[in-house]
Amino acid sequence: MRFAVPVILVLVACARGDTRDSVAAAADNRSFGVDDFQDTIKLSSIPKRIVSLNPTTTEVLFALGVGSRLVGRTQYDNWPDSARFVPNLGPGIRPNVEAVLAAKPDLVLLYASQDNRAAAERFHRAGIATAAFKVDRIEQFDRLTRLLGRLIGDSARGALVADTVKRTLDSVRIVTRALPRVTAVLPTWDQPLIVIGGGSFMSELVTIAGGRNVYDSVASPSPTVSIEDIVRRDPQVILVGPESAERVRAAQKWRAVRAAREGRLYIVDTALVLRPAVRLGEGAVSLARLLHPELARR
Amino acid sequence: MTLARWAGLVVALVVAAVAAIMVGTIHLTPRESIGALFGSGEANAVFVVRSLRLPRMMLAALIGAGLGTSGGALQGALRNPLAEPYLLGVSGGAAVGAVCAVSLHLTPALVPLAAAAGAVSAVVIALFVAHATHGRGDPRVLIMAGVVVGAFANAAIMVLLANADLSVVRGALWWMMGSAADASWSQVAWLAIYVTLGGGLLVAWGRTLDALSLGEDSAAGLGVDVERAARRIYLTASLVAAATVAAAGLVGFVGLVVPHIARRLGATGHRVVLVASALTGAFLVVAADLVARVALPPAELPLGAVTAILGVPFFLSTLRRLT
Amino acid sequence: MIEFSDVRVRYPRQQREALQGVSLSAPRAQITAVVGPNGSGKSTLVRTLLRRVDVAAGAITLDGVSITESSREAVARRVAIVTQREESAFPISVRDYVALGRLPHRGAWGRDTAQDRQAVDDALRWAEADSLRDRSVHQLSGGEWQRARFARALAQGGEAFVADEPTTFLDVAHEMTVFELLGRLARDGRAVLLVSHQLNLVARFADRLVLLHEGRVAAAGLVADVMRAEILERVYQWPVVVTRDPAVGAPALIPLRRGRGRGTTSD
Numbered sequence: 001m002r003f004a005v006p007v008i009l010v011l012v013a014c015a016r017g018d019t020r021d022s023v024a025a026a027a028d029n030r031s032f033g034v035d036d037f038q039d040t041i042k043l044s045s046i047p048k049r050i051v052s053l054n055p056t057t058t059e060v061l062f063a064l065g066v067g068s069r070l071v072g073r074t075q076y077d078n079w080p081d082s083a084r085f086v087p088n089l090g091p092g093i094r095p096n097v098e099a100v101l102a103a104k105p106d107l108v109l110l111y112a113s114q115d116n117r118a119a120a121e122r123f124h125r126a127g128i129a130t131a132a133f134k135v136d137r138i139e140q141f142d143r144l145t146r147l148l149g150r151l152i153g154d155s156a157r158g159a160l161v162a163d164t165v166k167r168t169l170d171s172v173r174i175v176t177r178a179l180p181r182v183t184a185v186l187p188t189w190d191q192p193l194i195v196i197g198g199g200s201f202m203s204e205l206v207t208i209a210g211g212r213n214v215y216d217s218v219a220s221p222s223p224t225v226s227i228e229d230i231v232r233r234d235p236q237v238i239l240v241g242p243e244s245a246e247r248v249r250a251a252q253k254w255r256a257v258r259a260a261r262e263g264r265l266y267i268v269d270t271a272l273v274l275r276p277a278v279r280l281g282e283g284a285v286s287l288a289r290l291l292h293p294e295l296a297r298r
Numbered sequence: 299m300t301l302a303r304w305a306g307l308v309v310a311l312v313v314a315a316v317a318a319i320m321v322g323t324i325h326l327t328p329r330e331s332i333g334a335l336f337g338s339g340e341a342n343a344v345f346v347v348r349s350l351r352l353p354r355m356m357l358a359a360l361i362g363a364g365l366g367t368s369g370g371a372l373q374g375a376l377r378n379p380l381a382e383p384y385l386l387g388v389s390g391g392a393a394v395g396a397v398c399a400v401s402l403h404l405t406p407a408l409v410p411l412a413a414a415a416g417a418v419s420a421v422v423i424a425l426f427v428a429h430a431t432h433g434r435g436d437p438r439v440l441i442m443a444g445v446v447v448g449a450f451a452n453a454a455i456m457v458l459l460a461n462a463d464l465s466v467v468r469g470a471l472w473w474m475m476g477s478a479a480d481a482s483w484s485q486v487a488w489l490a491i492y493v494t495l496g497g498g499l500l501v502a503w504g505r506t507l508d509a510l511s512l513g514e515d516s517a518a519g520l521g522v523d524v525e526r527a528a529r530r531i532y533l534t535a536s537l538v539a540a541a542t543v544a545a546a547g548l549v550g551f552v553g554l555v556v557p558h559i560a561r562r563l564g565a566t567g568h569r570v571v572l573v574a575s576a577l578t579g580a581f582l583v584v585a586a587d588l589v590a591r592v593a594l595p596p597a598e599l600p601l602g603a604v605t606a607i608l609g610v611p612f613f614l615s616t617l618r619r620l621t
Numbered sequence: 622m623i624e625f626s627d628v629r630v631r632y633p634r635q636q637r638e639a640l641q642g643v644s645l646s647a648p649r650a651q652i653t654a655v656v657g658p659n660g661s662g663k664s665t666l667v668r669t670l671l672r673r674v675d676v677a678a679g680a681i682t683l684d685g686v687s688i689t690e691s692s693r694e695a696v697a698r699r700v701a702i703v704t705q706r707e708e709s710a711f712p713i714s715v716r717d718y719v720a721l722g723r724l725p726h727r728g729a730w731g732r733d734t735a736q737d738r739q740a741v742d743d744a745l746r747w748a749e750a751d752s753l754r755d756r757s758v759h760q761l762s763g764g765e766w767q768r769a770r771f772a773r774a775l776a777q778g779g780e781a782f783v784a785d786e787p788t789t790f791l792d793v794a795h796e797m798t799v800f801e802l803l804g805r806l807a808r809d810g811r812a813v814l815l816v817s818h819q820l821n822l823v824a825r826f827a828d829r830l831v832l833l834h835e836g837r838v839a840a841a842g843l844v845a846d847v848m849r850a851e852i853l854e855r856v857y858q859w860p861v862v863v864t865r866d867p868a869v870g871a872p873a874l875i876p877l878r879r880g881r882g883r884g885t886t887s888d
Contacts, residue, residue: 091461093464189465189468189469190406190480191406191409191469191472191473191477191479191480192468192469192472192477192479192597192598193479193598218596223596223597224597224598225596225597225598226323226479226591226595226596226597226598227350227479228322228323228324228346228350228591229323229595229596231323231324231342231345231346231350232323232324234342247405247406251480251482252349252353252481252482252483253349253350253479253480253481253482255345255349256342256345256346256349256350258341258342261341261345373710374710374711377710378710379710379711502730505724505727505728508721508724509721509724511709511710511711512707512708512709512710512721513704513706513707513708514673515668515671515673515704515707516704516707518671518672518673518693519671519697519701519702519704520697520721520722520724520725520777521692521693521694521695521696521697521698521724521725522693522724523693524673561711566711566713566714566717567713567717
């Protein structure tokens with residue numbers, strides 16, 4: 001009995017050490033690095049009420065099978081169809097903070113634009129786990145998908161979705177590798193004339209699909225350009241969304257572009273290609289078919 | 299104005315016009331550009347020169363001529379050397395019209411029409427406000443009415459843009475900064491009609507403007523029906539300005555600065571001042587559009603941004619002459 | 622030649638009519654002077670001639686023809702008016718400024734004729750402004766500007782000459798020059814209508830005097846008939862004495878110091 005107290009003390013010390021380790025180990029599982037605002041993402045438990053103020057994250061969450069946990073989305077989140085049933089909380093840029101707080105979320109996902117810094121701050125101060133993401137490029141989408149998988153506690157599913165997209169993209173890349181590059185311009189707005197630049201995932205998709213965006217050397221994702229500059233770069237095809245197609249066909253200034261004069265204006269399915277999300281793979285396939293019609297038979 | 303100065307003005311305009319055709323993002327030798335003008339040479343070059351640079355240059359010249367004449371006429375009729383074509387609510391009204399059209403996602407072809415409708419409505423409202431407050435052609439009342447309409451227009455634009463899409467805001471802002479980038483031959487045609495008709499009328503009323511610039515009572519003593527003449531001049535000058543705004547958005551400072559340049563060149567009497575202002579304005583805007591096209595490739599500067607820079611040396615020199 | 626018949630004018634939002642049935646005539650070859658205290662309606666009279674205010678009742682005629690029945694330009698060709706104040710918005714030359722007086726004769730489209738150029742030269746000489754011809758109107762002294770303004774009205778020609786307070790801001794020499802010019806115009810056959818508050822100068826040069834008081838004609842007629850102390854005291858509400866200056870031969874008005882007697886410093 002003379003050793004009982006020290007033994008008990010040692011045992012207690014070891015036990016406490018064990019608890020601490022397991023707590024620390026559990027805490028490690030819950031650290032997710034920083035978001036695109038350079039804020040640490042802190043989540044203490046698996047989120048059950050998620051507000052997704054970003055069409056990309058909404059799509060991914062549905063693809064991850066947790067669409068039912070969404071308690072808020074932006075007015076622009078229209079895919080998949082079941083997103084309709086998620087309450088619409090308004091805009092994704094400068095969101096309605098009160099509406100978001102009223103939905104009592106335990107995780108808020110934002111678009112990482114400077115306009116949203118104030119909102120992110122408010123959510124942080126309200127004690128809600130907040131993460132902001134910018135998804136301009138394919139690898140950013142890949143990272144986001146895997147991270148969201150971990151956030152919701154299903155890393156395996158996240159990896160599955162990301163890998164599926166990656167596989168589709170890779171297969172398109174292989175098929176088009178041997179084909180001659182088709183140069184393209186992708187105008188997205190008129191007045192001012194804005195095109196897709198090298199900083200956008202669309203440019204990457206065009207490359208994967210066997211083409212080359214004539215503006216891929218410009219770092220901005222959507223630079224403003226002059227029509228004469230487009231003429232100078234002389235793209236072989238013009239890729240536009242359905243609403244802009246008529247406008248480009250009719251406009252006098254586009255006649256100066258050879259591709260417009262020769263009728264090589266192709267309409268892109270903007271539903272597929274508008275944002276970097278789970279349908280990136282299908283987007284690449286559809287682009288490849290446009291750029292290389294001979295592939296359509298496959 | 300001496301013959302030499304007139305010749306100089308015309309030469310300057312011709313030089314600017316030729317430069318506007320020869321210079322651009324696509325490098326063409328002078329021979330290639332002249333060849334392209336007549337249809338020979340590489341297909342892209344021909345289209346660039348004929349379908350892009352030529353109509354743009356003509357649109358710019360018409361805008362400058364219209365704004366110069368309008369500004370000169372308003373400065374005379376309002377007896378105010380700081381009057382300018384957008385004074386009577388033209389810019390505010392046009393901006394509201396254009397921003398509405400952009401917000402409603404109407405086709406871009408309708409934006410100029412909406413801008414013109416907005417501008418005309420604003421002028422009519424300003425004239426009505428001045429009349430209802432017994433302004434009786436008092437220029438100060440009219441200027442105040444224009445300011446009131448402009449203030450209301452600004453408020454309306456802010457409300458429209460506050461919760462608008464990013465793309466709508468960008469489109470609206472771009473329009474408000476002025477641009478000749480979308481010049482088409484049909485635009486050139488109808489702007490030519492407005493500027494020649496309206497500008498022609500204003501030049502024809504040059505002597506009346508001379509009388510008005512002495513004051514309402516003095517003009518009345520010279521046989522001018524002051525109220526009717528002033529109203530005609532305000533309306534015509536504002537309509538010409540509204541037409542330029544419909545064609546290319548807001549191009550500031552041209553209408554303000556150009557009549558002063560014309561007077562410095564020696565023009566006296568409003569008939570001469572207005573014609574000289576038309577030529578000077580055409581030269582200035584053609585040159586400004588050229589700068590807008592080539593200053594920051596691959597993008598374009600808005601035309602209004604380039605002409606706004608005009609304001610700086612002008613106000614500085616006016617300040618020096620006052621003190 | 623110019624005839625006001627029972628003219629009534631009311632400015633908007635004013636209680637009292639500015640002119641309450643004023644009748645006066647300004648015949649040819651005479652200087653008719655309209656005098657009266659501030660607010661008596663003198664300038665309003667000129668503004669009705671300019672058609673800058675609406676006449677509520679009565680008529681203004683030139684040789685019997687109402688001015689509203691002729692075109693404004695036709696009236697301007699017959700009546701030249703020098704208003705109280707004028708400023709040119711732009712620094713034009715005196716010659717160009719005087720040439721503006723020919724506007725009613727040329728219209729909007731007419732060319733500059735030799736007759737116009739002659740009229741401008743004559744006008745500059747008459748007004749003793751010939752030396753100012755190439756100066757900018759913005760660089761003239763008060764007296765020079767007044768001479769230029771007279772030149773412009775003279776270039777306008779016509780049968781009647783109206784001047785509203787033409788001697789404000791002028792020194793003695795320039796004042797006399799203006800009045801002597803008006804005298805010459807009258808002798809030349811024109812109807813001269815002069816609005817002035819310079820009673821004493823007016824008394825020396827005018828042939829007829831019309832005294833306005835609160836929009837009505839208080840007295841009208843020959844200078845001697847109107848320049849009477851009791852009339853003037855009633856209208857001007859100030860004690861005065863009217864003397865006849867031997868050197869000049871015309872009545873002169875001398876205002877007294879109120880409540881202190883005859884108003885010399887020794888009192």
